[in-house]
Amino acid sequence: MPRSFLANRAPAALATWLAMSASAIVLPAPLLAAERTPFSVQDLIRLKRVSDPAISPDGRTVAFTVRETDLPANRGRTDLWSLDLTTKGAMPRRLTSHPENDGSAQWSSDGRYLYFLSSRDGSSQVWRLPTAGGEAQPVTKLPLEVGSFKLAPDNVKLAVSVEVFADCPDFACTAERLGSKPQASGTTYDRIFVRHWDTWDDKRLSRLFILTLQDGAVVGEPIPLTNSLDADVPSRPFGDATEYAFSPDSSTVAFNARIKGKSEPWSTNFDIYEVPAQGGEPRNLTADNPAWDAQPVYSPDGSALAWRSMKRAGFEADRFSIMLLDRNSGTRRALTETWDRSVDSMAFSTDGKVIYATTDQFGQHPLWSIETKSGKPTMLTGPGHVDGFSVGERDIVFALASLKSPAELYTVATKGGALRELPRINADAFARLSIGEPEQFTFAGANGETVYAYVVKPADYVAGKRYPVAFIVHGGPQVSFGNAWSYRWNPQTFAGAGFASVFVDFHGSPGYGQAFTDSISGDWGGKPLEDLQHGLTAALEKYSWLDGKRVCALGASYGGYMMNWMAGNWAAPFQCFVTHAGIFDSRAMGYSTEELWFDEWEHGGTPYETPAAYEKHNPVNHVGQWNKPMLVIHGQRDYRVPYSQSISAFTALQRRGVPSRLLIFPDENHWILKPANSVQWYEEVLKWLGQWTGAGPAAE
DSSP, rough: OHHHHHHOOOHHHHHHHHHHHHHHSSSOOOOOOSEEEOOOOHHHHHHHHHEEEEEOOTTSEEEEEEEEEEEETTTEEEEEEEEEEEESTTEEEEEEOOOEEEEEEEOOTTEEEEEEEETTSSEEEEEEEEESSSEEEEOOOOOOOOOEEEOTSSSSEEEEEEEEEETTHHHHHHHHHHOOOOSSSOOOOOOSSOOETTEEEOOOEEEEEEEEEEETTTEEEESSTTTSSSSOOOOOTHHHHHGEEETTTTTTEEEOOOOOTTTTGGGOOOOOEEEEETOOOOOEHHHHHHHOEEEEEOTTTSEEEEEOOSTTTTTTTTTOOOEHHHHHHHEEEETTTTTTEEEEEEEEOOTSSSSEEOBBBBBBOOOEEETTTTEEEEEEOSSSEEEEEEOOSSSSEEEEEEEEEEEEEEEEETTTOEEEEOOOTTTTHHTTTOOOOOEEEEEEEEGGGGEEEEEEOOOOOOOTEEEEEEEEEEEETTTTTOOOOOSSSSHHHHHTTTTTEEEOTTTTTTTHHHHHHHHHTTOTTTTTHHHHHHHHHHHHHOTTTTEEEEEEEETTTHHHHHHHHHHHSOOTOOOOEESSSSSSSEEEEHHOOOHHHHHHHHHOHHHTTTHHHHHHHGGGGGGGGGOOOEEEEETOTTTTTTTHHHHHHHHHHHHTTTTTEEEEEEOSSSSOOOOOHHHHHHHHHHHHHHHOOOOSSSEE
16 A cells, blocks of 8 residues: 555554454465465355354354355355354354255344245245254245345344235235236336346335244234335345344334336435334435435434435435434434545444444445544454444454455454454365465556556466456446455456456546546546556556556446447557447447436436437447457346447447457346356456467566
């Protein structure tokens, strides 16, 4: 890290940061370097994926989910694990082992049971596991799948989300309709958003219901909480139980929701609602804010309700501040209004005096404590990406990933101090692997502003050699490609194949202040392109082992757009391009994507209102300059960037006689998720890079 950045940190945070820089990326090394094997895509898909840590009420145990890859079935499967936090030398223990998925663990408030979602009976339902020992027991046996759940503090009420037809009076009605097979296959729609992410709208809504438990079984009828709203709760497709919460006395449920109507495709207006747990009309707490309000969290004594809040309607990358509502007086205040960071996940401390939260921060994603009185933030963790955390009275357990390691569990005391690394789930796998070393660097980008970037050495790096370069451009575009682990675009997989990687957090990336994030809107091909140009130049000048004559550029989504833009505006330094799910025609994209709010904010209006904005940096207008080999990749179930964009790009390349190749996945969406498809993706990409850069390092 640059000295100027470290010098501005508080002494305690700096000490933590430096301690983490030594512990977070050091891997077990019982084998000599020469005895290890380069990291490959096969290693990537076989790694165990740790997520969702949950501390027991007594703080002695953490439960968490581990995903393993079932190669014969070509899918991932999840189990529950636990770890004793108080016994020295304790090792993780598998709690469930079933061919189907178990996950989303939550402790009962008395610690006697661990509730979780499982599809072991062919349908996603809530189960529970006695912590004193014994077999898992089914809790719900609904005729429809449970999408998410949350157990109330009283251990009697269970909130579940279920997808139902709005006009159905009960679950059986929806189940019966889903099971019917009409002869005619046509579907009619009266409003857009007819498809979202990778699924066509089947007219169902995700709704919240309260189930009453007695001796671990559901009694009585479900109580609907959100039936009066034309809204999905939680939101789809990625919403989960973090979007609703019980009050500490179990009497009230808070949730976020966006009303559909006709405007859902161009609206980011989520509001926070409260509703009695026994049913009633939800009350909108944020009707005065037309922008995004999300993820309500009650303080432990129930006196306050916190949520994340944006200010600008229609802008999905606006800064999330923390709002605090005093439930007694009704007054509210913006806790982090003066802190130029966008809050991600958050949770109260057990005494309610602190809110713990994560944010992007100069290419990292640390955990912070924020005082509820003053709003003062203090960084608790250092380098790496905190993927999830759980707060106990004495300790916080969190999952930490980096460019050198997938997420593993750590603890830090709630009062701050040294971090403790827990036994690593993937220790044995990494002990035999050769990993590329990452390094962060900075340079002067567009407008002379400081821009952060990373370089990752090849796994077989030897001083005095020069290596081909994979110049990776992140998607989003308002996301950070920093010190984190990815199972889709992973620099270590390129490192294992003998490539160095360079990637830049160009203008538009979060973690550098909201003005930096805002600066890409309306300027997709401007400042970001300048940053990429300056960043590649800076990397080649700083690191002599990078071979500037053997560079290929690659990216997905916005990164794929940038490949198409660079092909017509900055192709000279590159031997080839790889564009995955890239935008080829910005104007056509504005009429065919599903989440219209994104394109309309980025271009200042609809394609018919601001056509010049869509054409300003439109790759289709520069196809006449395309002359570098390009691999084009897309998932056929991608409705965010429809695959016709890539078909068009491939047609342009073939028609111009440019060496090109098309890879289509009929069963994938915007991402490549299936293990076998991931292997094929990497094999095709690495073969393409090798074909146009030459295999292996060249003598300096």
